[in-house]
Amino acid sequence: MRWTLQPKADVNKVQHIQEALGVSTFVATLLVQRGIETFEEARDFFRPQLSHLHNPYLMKDMEKAVNRVEQAIANGENILVYGDYDVDGTTAVSLMSSYLLSIYPNVATYIPDRYNEGYGVSYLGIDFAYDNDISLIIALDCGIKAVEKVAYANERGIDFVICDHHRPGDTVPNAVAVLDPKQEDCNYPYDELCGCGVGFKLIQALAANRNQTIDDLIPYLDLVATAIAADIVPITGENRVLCYYGLKVINSFPRVGIKALIGELKKKELTVTDVVFIIAPRINAAGRMEHGQHAVNLLTETDAAQAAFFAKDIEEYNANRRSLDEQITQEALAQIIELEEENHSTTVVYNESWHKGVIGIVASRLTETYFRPTLVFTKSGEKLAASARSVPGFDVYNALEACADCIEQFGGHKYAAGLTLLPEKYEAFKAKFEAVVKATIDAKLVTPEIKIDAVLPLEAVTAKFYRILKQFAPFGPMNMTPVFMTEQVTDTGWGKPVGETGDHLRLVLDAPLPNERKSLTAIGFGLGDKYSLITNKRPFSLAYTIDENEWQGAVSLQLRVKDLK
Template sequence: MRWTVKPIPEKTKIKHLQEVLGVDATIATLLVQRGVETFEQAKDFFRPQLSHLHDPYLMKDMDKAVERIEKAIANGEQILVYGDYDVDGTTAVSLMSSYLLSVYSNVATYIPDRYNEGYGVSYLGIDFAHDNDFTLIVALDCGIKAIDKVAYAKEKGIDFVICDHHRPGAEIPDAVAVLDAKQEDCHYPYDELCGCGVGFKLIQALGANRNQTIEDLIPYLDLVATAIAADIVPITGENRVLAYYGLQVINSNPRAGIKALIQNIKKKELTVTDVVFVIAPRINAAGRMKHGQHAVTLLTETDVNQAEVYAKEIEEFNQNRRTLDQQITEEALEQIKELKEENNSTSVVYQEDWHKGVIGIVASRLTETHYRPTVVFTKSGDKLAASARSVIGFDVYNALEACADCMEQFGGHMYAAGLTLKPEQYEAFKAKFEAVVKATIDTKLLTPEITIDAELSLESITPKFYRILKQFEPFGPGNMTPVFLTQSVQDTGWGKPVGETKDHLRLVLDAPIPGERTNITGIGFGLGAKYELVTDKKPFSVVYSLDENEWQGNVSLQLKIRDLK
């Protein structure tokens, strides 16, 4: 691991915050690093308010989108709410359909089949709409590149309202309205919303027509917070407000479907991390293993008992998904070993019988293991479909764009993308992707990096310090969990490898200070092999974040160790 300590911000800014907030230098430093430099900014950061949300009508085409939906309601038209099969898409469809159904009955949902239709707007979906007399499709988390599909729908008398957050191409679809803050001529103040977030802005605008306030829409925020966490968008600005209040809904009064998914979690308060690792994989599992519509059915169910039945089915999908992704990851790792491409800057693997629903997870696992931009292919009909994942600091979307002549289509973000190509294009793509990445990546990005926020002494770790740190939540991109470095610590002799296979390392640390001792427990997952570095009271440096350990009713602070040397 590369350890990179963030530069210390301007001392005058730190000192100012210390004085106006009455906090210590470390807390002030962490705030300035996050762009918080004044009392007012700190107030907004620590106490997000729904009033901080922007006027939805600042988004380009919002007035057109509202006008077309209101016209459909007034004329009794059939509205189809269409979205992708991942967490962002299914939560967005659940949000939009349940809101529209609260004011109007002619509303249905459509999630494309991952295998027969693939990602985004499909011709099959438009044919379904036409065959069933839908005249308006509201597309969420997709559609910004669906030029031909929207034109095809128009020929059939079907209008589109697009709510997307992906990067647009050179041409924008000829829809009635295109809501996407990443359009160059859209001057909405925040362009990092997820698909479900854009959907929320639309229901906010629709609600304004019905004299609804933002408070009336709070029950929908459990879906928005789930999408923000799962889609790994920055938890800054508007997303921070939406996630903050959405987590409150999840922890106090979630919808029946989410309640059913989290009922077995023995935790007082769920965080963004819990949403990412508990709720999101289960919602995703429906689209990966069966069909994304199962997730929408769960998330729109209002009866708690029925929701529990749906949640059990989804839990089974998730168990099957886990078995499959483990097996395919092992096969992919073996393939990488056999290819003997150690000097490559990329990993590109393919097997025709790999399950399309888990190749994204496998790509993430391979990236964690080999730490280089990775593409995992499988057969999908007469094409090859793939998921791409990247390492921190490298834009895989741009790299794929440079390989456009070797692909049929692609889309995505800086760190995750999907693509399809013809079987005969595979070797050319593999060679070009490797060449593009090798030519453009900074080689240091191929070594995992730990970014350290600040140095900290063990005696500074107090309950009060941790209480203030907790108020930095919700954590996520743009506001990551603070990571600290303490140098010249030693294990008291109580340290040992733990876990069934001794993969983890439990330490009791001490930094000898004249006149006092400071013992604190730390746990390092996956660091069992480093035990030799800490024996015999040898001094070492440790990088960690802070959390609480609950054991037999006692709660104590502990270090969550990321690395040591």
Template sequence: MRWTLKAEPDSGQVASLAAQLGVEEIIAKLLVQRGITTFEEARAFFRPSLDELHDPWLMKDMEKAVIRIEKAIEAGENILVYGDYDVDGTTAVSLVSSYLMEDYQQVATYIPDRYNEGYGVSYQGIDFAEDNDISLIIALDCGIKAIDKVAYAREKGIDFVICDHHRPGAQVPDAVAVLDPKQEDCNYPYKELCGCGVGFKLIQALGSRKGQTLSHFMRYLDLVAVAIAADIVPVTGENRILAYHGMKVLNSAPRAGFKAFTAQKKGELTLTDAVFTIAPRINAAGRMKHGQHAVNLLTETDQNIAFALAEDIDAYNTDRRALDEEITKNALEQIRENREEERKTTVVYNEMWHKGVIGIVASRLTETYYRPTLVFTKSGDKLAASARSVKGFDVYNALEACSDHIEQFGGHKYAAGLTLLEQQYEAFKQRFEEVVTQTIDPDLLTPEIQVDARMDLEDITPKFYRILKQFAPFGPGNLSPVFMSEDLRDTGRSRQVGQDGSHLKVSVTQNGSPAIDGIGFSLGEKLEIIKNKRSFAAVYAIDENEWQGRVNLQLKVKDLK
């Protein structure tokens, strides 16, 4: 691990902000690091307001989209709400279809089969629309590269409204409207919405024509918050406002489907809970069975039916975990056998691997070897892969440089998907290694912990933590603050914990300060570093630990040296 202490912010700005807010300088320092330098900016950060959401009409083609949907409703056309099979896609489909069906019933939903159709808009989906006399498809979280598919639909008299957030190619589809803030000629002020977020802007615009205010849309914000969490988009700007209010809905009045997943959870749900508790289950539907199961759950209003649907999806998630563990083990063996540790990339392939979990396996391999990673499997007569990257390296750009060997690809900076012909695999693998080797900063191949500030243990107080909690919701662009303390000593109570002793429970003091406990997951082997009251340093976040009804502050240790 590389420990990188963030640059010291301007001391004058820190002192001024601390005085304006009446807080300790370390709090002001954390705010200035996040670009917050005035009282007003701090107020907006700590109390995100729905009034500060951007006008949806600023998005390119919004008027065209709204007019076409209104025309469909007036004419009694059948509308198909189409979305990808992951969390972002299924929440977006649930959101837009539920909203339209408040007043209009001729709405169907469609999630492509992960295995028979693959990612994004499919010819089968368009044929389904034709067979069911559907003349308008609203595509969510996909479609920005579906040039041929949209042309195919147009030949059949079917219009498309595309709501996407992925990077466009050189050409966009000839749809009635293309909503995607990442288009170069789109003047929408915030570029980092997820697919469900773009869907939310669409219903916001549709509702504004009916005189509906933001209070009408509150019920949909739990879907948006879960999509933001799962799609790992920055929790900044508009996403922060949507996530903040969405988590309030998730905690106070969640839809039946979410309630079924979280009924056993004690205390307040956080965005992290959405990532690790809700998202894997929704994803499991598309990975193991069909993404439509997730939409059925998320649009269900009867709590008893929702509990039954959630039980089925829980079973899919259990199966997914077993597969994920087995394939990860096989992939690690393949890497060791081929001695690929010296490469700058990790690329593995087995035609029998389950396509539904290769993305998770790619993430696990990236954690293990910390290299841009691709996991391939057979998909029909082609190979399909999920790509994951390391912090700071744009895997989408790397794939673009290998496009001669790729049939199709799409995605983001840190996660992408692609297909290629089997005979191209070896040439692609070699080219990908060359591109990454030529373009990656070698430092990026060592995991980095960015440290916000040095901290003395005696300054970790309940009041400090109460303010720190208000920095949430945490996520990319607003990560939970990480601190570093030096000259720490074990009290003698630190020990390895967990079935195999792989975790580290610590009890530490600093210069005679009261002891504070901490937990370091997967740090069990570092017990040797701190034995015999040797001086050491730690990087950590701060959280609460509840045990037998008592709540205490603890260190969530990330590394020790």
């Protein structure tokens, strides 16, 4: 592991915010590192308000979008809410359709089949709209590159309103309105919204047009928070406000579909991490294993008994997904070893029988194992389809763009993308992708990194400090859980490997506080093999986060060790 200490924060800025807030140097440093330098910025950070959300009409084409939806309602037109089959897409469709149905009855939903139609707007979806006398499609989390598809729809008398957050291509579709803050000529103040977030801005504008307030839209924020967490967008600006309030909804009065998914969880309060690892995989499993429409049915259901029935099916899809994920990961790892490509700059593997629904998860697993840009291919009709994942700091989208002559179609983000190509182009693509990455990747990026926010003495780990740290939540990209480093630490002698096979390491650290405590416990998952480093009172360095441990009703601070040396 590569330990990287954050650059030192400006001393004058730290001192200013420390005095303004009356906090410790450590808290002030963490705030300045996050770009928070004034009392007002700190107030907004610690106390997010829905009033901080931007006016939706600042987004390019918002007025056109609202006018077209209102025209459809006034004329009694049929509206189709269309979205991708992943969490961002299905939550966005659930959000938009449930809002529209609260004001207008003629609304249907459509999620493309991952296997028959593939990603994004499809000709089959447009034909479905035509056959059902639908004259307006609202596309969510997709559509920004659907130039030919939108032209096809226009020929058939079907208008499009696009709500997307992916990077536009050279040409933008000829839709009635294109809402995408990543367009160069869009001056919206925040461009890191997810697809569901862009959809929320549209219903915010529609609501304002109908004299509704932001408070009327709070019940929809559980969907927005789920999408923000699952799509791994920065937890800054508007995303942080939406996620903050969305988590409140999830923890207090979630829609019956999310409540059915959460089930009998013993946790008092769900965090972004819980959404990522508990709620999101189950919603995703519908589109991976069966059909994304199952997720929409669950998320829009209002009857608790029916929602429980849908959730049971989705739980089964998720169990099947996990089984396939493990199997394919093992096969892919074996293929890498067999091909003797351990020293490559990239991982590219292919098996025509691998399930298309789980290759993205497998790509993530392989990236965790070999820590390099990774593509996992499978057969999809007459073509090959792949999911791409990258390592922090390397833009895999740009790398794919450099290989465009070998690719039929691609799209996505800096760290995750998808593509299709012809089978005969596979070897040429694989060689070119390896060459592009090798020539452009910084060598240090292929070693896993721990970013350390600050050096901290163990005496600073107090209940008060932790209470303030908790207010930095919700955590996520650009606002990660603070990681600290302490040097010259010693174990009391009570530290030991734990777990059935000793895979984990429990530490009992010398960390006295006057009249309060003599030691501090720590747990390092997967660090059991480092036990020899802590014996005989030998000093060592720790990289860790701070959390709480609850045992038999008693709550105490503990360190979650990421690495030690």
